[in-house]
Amino acid sequence: MKKYFQSLGYIIFLGVSSYAIITAIKSYEKPFSLYENPLVWIALVAVVLVVLLKEFLNITALQQAEKLRMEKDGITPEEVDIWAGVKKIIKRWTKARALEEESEIILDHNYDGIKELDNSLPPWWLYMFYATIIFGVVYLVRYHVLGADNQATEYNKEMAEARMELQKYQATSPNVFDISTVTQLTDASDLTRGKAVFNLNCAACHAPDGGGGIGPNLTDKHWILGGGFKNAFNTIYNGGRDGKGMVAWSKTLKPNDIQKVASYVLSLQGTTPAKPKDPQGDIWVENTVEEVSSKDSIK
Template identity: 50%
Template sequence: MKKNKLKKQLVITLLALLSSSLVFAQGAGAAGAATPASNETYNSLLANGLIFFAGLTMLGAVLALFHLLSMMIKVQQIKIYQEQGVEAYLEKVEKTNQEPWWKRQYKAWTNVVPVEKEDSVMLDHNYDGIRELDNSLPPWWVAMFYITIFLGVVFLAYYHVLGGPSQSDEYNAEMKVAEQAKAAFAATQANNIDEDNLEASADAKDLSIGQTIFSTNCVACHGAKGEGGVGPNLTDEFWIHGGGITNVFKTVKNGVPEKGMIAWSAQLKPADILKVSSYILTLQGTNPPNGKAPQGTKYIAEGEEAPADTTAVN
């Protein structure tokens, strides 16, 4: 009776700890709007309480497990006493005590009676024709049960004692990986550019890259500041092959072979052609010294009214 009473008290205590932890969690959530410092304190206390409760649960599970195994061994010995007599019982007890503990535990875990011999472990209990077997659990099931207990202890030790990453740390790491994947995808999409989806870039970084490309590949014909040379002046309002981002992009991409300008699509990616085209448009109206005379036709953007004379001197 005392043992049963003690067990009941232990169960009630564990349930009280669990309920108090849940109530405390609700209280911490309600008080979280007070101040960040108090919220952090509540969360810390809650985490420590849950760890303490988890440790008690683990300890109780391990103690119950060893108690169950010892009871299984005693039940086997009692069966021998009832079926084979005192001498066989004493012999079994002595032999069991001489065996290493791990061997005794292994026998208790794997002492499963095969199907053809289940009659020997059939109990007298009968519930509407359903009989009860006094057989051990399958070894694979027992092994999985022990493995989960072991993994639970490892999990508790790694994440709550040894400083393993918290859920927030794992979330931030996953978000960082996602941002990198997003950036990589955007980089691949940057080259899916054609004349149908163009928009001049105003980003300082893109324009800086465009200036570098221009300085490397275009100054020989158009001058260092776009003032013109072999090629036309790029700083005025007149264009031989059309102005605006779409026409400039087409000209750089396809070139003008009959006038000696190569098609840069063989050497530059579409994203780079867009950057250098955007940079060329920023040269409009800069009026550098020694500018070449205007050539071509004044570019009129859509929606603008054309002046009387739009033809430059060639």
Template identity: 60%
Template sequence: MKKYFQSTIYIIFVIVTFLALAKSFMVYANPFDIYENPLVWIALIGFVLVVVLKEMVNVIAINKATELRNEKLGIVPEESNAWIKKLLKSWTRSKDIDSEQEIILEHNYDGIQELDNTLPPWWVYMFYASIVFAIVYLVRFEVLDGDNQIVEYNKAVAEAKAALKEYKSNAPATDFITAENVTLLTDAKDLGRGKAIFKLNCASCHIADGGGAIGPNLTDEFWILGGGIKNVFSTISNGGRDGKGMIAWNKTLKADDMAKVASYVLSLQGTTPANPKAAEGDKWVAEGTEVKEVPLETEIE
């Protein structure tokens, strides 16, 4: 019974961890950035360790069962690591303990005697390789006047700029969305994607219906850092107020995903949340009107 319970827990852990990792890869722009997404690395390392340790336990158990069976039947297995010993001996050329008497030097130091072993082949080959490398280095940089580090750096920067220019000319426009060129999205598919990302990353502070909790209410006309698609996108990308606002999501979410979240947030305008938080900030009026912002205190009066 215990064996089946452990197997069930192991299978559930593997499935849940795999699904969580797959979800993070789809949502986050840089899931492998350890500074922005440390939990992804923790989950990945934990997943690998559990799988590896489980397989190691299985191998140990099988080997132990085999040993017990051979011991019961009186079978003496052949030494399995004989080839390793042979390989080590060929790469060290050391004498066996039984033959060390042949290479003991006559002098000793306070009873400590020295063996006259030959140098290991791997050490000799590395020494010769270092000589060859030094000759090649000398000829390339001193005789043939090869590129130094500064020249190589400038070439690498020029190649990177050319590659970036080519990438920008061929990449989709969604990869270069900024607060200056972002536009309001109204397609149901885009808003659906924005809603999914909002529930995964934003609902903990703003509530799923946008009514606000730690974060402000997103359904009224009042905004702390300005309303409209450009301001909302900029707030999501760069974060809220220093010290007490939300984090910047530009290292976690893709630009087009931030545009979809911003569009979804604006689609919540005028809705009625279950428990709306009191208004914060200033009333936002779209551009083109005579008054753009009205203080909250004036509006209440």
């Protein structure tokens, strides 16, 4: 009776586990993602381990029963070749001949006493060879006759999908900017916020009125790394010249605050600071030089 209860419990466990796993797979968008849904993999591994354990116990019980039967029949278990089944399978898949049987397949000719055996090709190798032929035919028909997408086409499609996903993400994420599309802000509230961030982080080097100090004057038309909004945004975001320019503020400020600071810096153009620093860099004329989108920016 105990055996029947164990079997019933095993069947119930498999049924409930299978139902739970199938439900989870249908519910999740990416059910087999280890990072997003680890519980699915834990459940699968648990079910596999239980099944393997159950089979191991069954095999062990059968072996014990067989051992007792052989002892009852007067057969010593040690005399039985437990690998007989495995050896039979290997022989069937290799068609190997024993050393004493080689005289049956030896060929008549020889080369300086070296004789050749007429061995058959191993079935495992022959079946793999047939499989490659079938694969080659399917591949030829699919990609060269029916015109299915090749690797280059699939790559281009995936890249296009990735760009679309990136655009959707950027459209819904206010703190993500594309330097090629970010624009200068002119709203008073944005400039007020930009001024506040400037006074807190930038005024120590550029002076509160932008006249310059350790850093260059931000009110004149001279720029070290190019003027214009995108250059200003880039320099603040990525930092100035290596070794002697200002740090990259992207590690401290949010991109939307950098956008507001860059907009405020450009609003200082043409103003008269109390103690303006001498001009540095070249005169920037709008639209005469293409604004950059790498680590080349304002001062």
